[in-house]
Amino acid sequence: MSGGSGGSSGSITGTSSGCVYNGQIYKQGQTWKDNCKYKCECVDGNLGKYQCRQLCLNWNLPSSCYIDPAPPGKCCPTPACPPTITLQYPPGYVAE
Numbered sequence: 001m002s003g004g005s006g007g008s009s010g011s012i013t014g015t016s017s018g019c020v021y022n023g024q025i026y027k028q029g030q031t032w033k034d035n036c037k038y039k040c041e042c043v044d045g046n047l048g049k050y051q052c053r054q055l056c057l058n059w060n061l062p063s064s065c066y067i068d069p070a071p072p073g074k075c076c077p078t079p080a081c082p083p084t085i086t087l088q089y090p091p092g093y094v095a096e
Helices: none
Strands: 020-023 024-026 031-034 038-044 049-054 066-068 078-079
Touching: 020 038, 020 049
Parallel strands: none
Antiparallel strands: 020 024, 031 038, 038 049, 066 078
């Protein structure tokens, strides 16, 4: 008689998975910032695949607007316009 359950335990030993970026290991689904230039995510920890996108938007502003420096604790400069101008932010935009 066999005492085995016939199924797998779901644990993997002897291997590591994750994304290596600048000598740091990130788990699948984990996000990180590379200074104030890029925001990255580990999209496939088994393959070590990650994706990075530019952290800050490049604004194409009307001449009556200007760019304020990034506020304390943030990376990205913010646009400032007179009250008569409404800026369209991309869907899901979050000030970084």
